[in-house]
Amino acid sequence: AQSVTQLDSQVPVFEEAPVELRCNYSSSVSVYLFWYVQYPNQGLQLLLKYLSGSTLVKGINGFEAEFNKSQTSFHLRKPSVHISDTAEYFCAVRSARQLTFGSGTQLTVLP
């Protein structure tokens, strides 16, 4: 069985500061990894994904993530956040067909 752990349930950060949202996964097979963002009362929007190849993945809105197989991690980073980045962020791993999600990290960007 696969699982995803998001180590921080809430991350407050000041505007223009860097941020890292942590994600660890467990899986006995090759993995596909995803980060989604969810704004209030909306569905999930894909930020970025890792399928294979380069371990540094760039996504939308200036986000990037690095796949680390030895540490079974897929942390999300952004060098300078904006107020509009305030949202819930979910890390997910794909097994067979469906996604297994972490419990989410609420990112709050403070002015």
Add this chain to the structure above:
Amino acid sequence: GAGVSQSPRYKVAKRGQDVALRCDPISGHVSLFWYQQALGQGPEFLTYFQNEAQLDKSGLPSDRFFAERPEGSVSTLKIQRTQQEDSAVYLCATSVTDTQYFGPGTRLTVL
């Protein structure tokens, strides 16, 4: 429309009532997934269709939950004899390759 749509967006039911939630996929997307997202949690897999075939229903929590996709397009998730623990956001996602695209969800509240 260009994205996944779901209706209704909000549904309030009295305990014991039956409800039906609809998902309209992106045109041409053969794979369709249903997820349940409890308050403050990540989405959890319920069931998966490829065209009209329901290939995986391992996540359905009880036999009160039933999903169908008779013509391989629109899907309906039905919950019979709703209970308070069924209160959640129900998300539909569709895909053609490795990325799932999510609808806005239906928020079900059972009183």
